[in-house]
Amino acid sequence: MAAPALRLALVIPAYNEEAVIGSTLSGLPPGLFSEVIVAVNGATDRTAEIAQQHGARVALATQKGYGAACLAALAVVESPVMVFLQADGSEDAAEATRLAAPIREGRADLVIGARTSGLRPHQRWGNDLAVTLIRWFYGVRYTDLGPFRVIRTESLKRLDLRELAWGWTVEMQVRAIEEGLRVVELPVECGVRQAGEEKVSGNWQASLRAGWRIIATVAGLAMTQQRRKRAG
Ligand SMILES: Nc1nc2c(ncn2[C@@H]2O[C@H](COP(=O)(O)OP(=O)(O)OP(=O)(O)O)[C@@H](O)[C@H]2O)c(=O)[nH]1
Ligand SMILES: [Mg+2]
Numbered sequence: 001m002a003a004p005a006l007r008l009a010l011v012i013p014a015y016n017e018e019a020v021i022g023s024t025l026s027g028l029p030p031g032l033f034s035e036v037i038v039a040v041n042g043a044t045d046r047t048a049e050i051a052q053q054h055g056a057r058v059a060l061a062t063q064k065g066y067g068a069a070c071l072a073a074l075a076v077v078e079s080p081v082m083v084f085l086q087a088d089g090s091e092d093a094a095e096a097t098r099l100a101a102p103i104r105e106g107r108a109d110l111v112i113g114a115r116t117s118g119l120r121p122h123q124r125w126g127n128d129l130a131v132t133l134i135r136w137f138y139g140v141r142y143t144d145l146g147p148f149r150v151i152r153t154e155s156l157k158r159l160d161l162r163e164l165a166w167g168w169t170v171e172m173q174v175r176a177i178e179e180g181l182r183v184v185e186l187p188v189e190c191g192v193r194q195a196g197e198e199k200v201s202g203n204w205q206a207s208l209r210a211g212w213r214i215i216a217t218v219a220g221l222a223m224t225q226q227r228r229k230r231a232g
Contacts, residue, residue: 006104007034008096009079009153012056013069014038014087016102018045019196021087022167025054029094034079039069040206047087056089067168074156083150089194090118091148099150102184109155113148118190123201126211128157130218132169137222138177145169145214155181165211166200172226174221 010033021038039052041061048058054166061072081103082115084097094175095113102108108220119127131142147169159175161168193202200206 007153008080008100008150009033009035009037009073009082010093010096011070011073011077011082011084012036012038013084013089013152014040014047014051014095015069015199016043016045017047017087017196018050020089020194021047022050023194024085024087024089024093024173025051025056027089027093032094032096033083035077037073037077039073041065041069041072063164065165065168067166067171068164070160070168071152071164074153077111077153078154081150082153082156084147086147088196089168090191091188092191095148095188096124099148099186102186103150103152103204109152109185110172110176110183111148111150112142112144112167112183112185113188113190114142114144115146115148115190116124117222118192122204122207122211126207126214127210127223129211133215133222134170134174134177137218137225138174140177142173144192145173148190155179161205163213163217165192165226166213166216171217171221174218178221178225196214202217 006024036056037059038056039059042049051058059072059076061068093191099111102111135141161171163171200210
């Protein structure tokens with residue numbers, strides 16, 4: 001018997017994405033998502049207005065950063081499962097069905113879309129470094145920190161994530177290990193940004209800042225865990 005359908009919330013964190021958010025929203029597969037939330041903070045353009053015109057709810061975060069925007073979405077979401085997608089049209093939202101399957105079938109709490117394409121060499125290098133650190137500290141093998149991912153809403157609440165910037169995805173993966181969540185990685189293709197300004201991967205300074213934040217997040221979590229272990 002087929003597993004029952006799941007109500008999926010689509011969450012799109014978006015920072016100054018007026019050039020692309022409209023086409024990303026209008027290209028969503030009809031009926032796949034029970035709610036669509038565009039998480040906005042610090043925008044200086046018409047991202048929020050365009051998102052609303054396309055029928056999305058807008059979650060406004062007061063603090064800056066990718067993680068802060070995702071947490072603002074978590075505060076208002078109503079569906080039992082959340083799908084995170086980039087605003088820039090580089091991912092295929094229809095793939096959410098395949099990514100959500102392990103959760104629908106009761107086999108996973110978190111499914112990470114591990115990118116098989118689209119990563120620039122410095123992004124691949126930074127990801128490899130982060131997943132190697134996780135393997136050293138926690139003995140768990142991830143292959144990627146891709147942002148296209150699906151998680152049960154209750155599980156995400158339980159993780160109690162604190163990181164407000166680019167360390168958010170890696171914090172989710174490390175905390176998932178600490179909390180004993182069932183995690184599955186599935187391959188996904190990542191294409192190129194369809195429109196709008198390249199903000200992170202195409203910008204060296206931003207890439208360095210993001211990379212540093214990711215590594216610092218893993219190291220900070222690992223040290224906290226070691227201290228807790230020592231304290232018994
Ligand atoms: N709300 C919010 N969204 C953000 C923030 N930073 C990034 N985003 C969004 O997070 C997603 C990923 O960021 P991208 O700029 O696509 O990062 P990237 O894929 O590494 O690099 P490029 O696609 O080359 O810009 C996009 O939807 C961004 O709009 C932020 O501070 N706040
Ligand atoms: Mg992108």
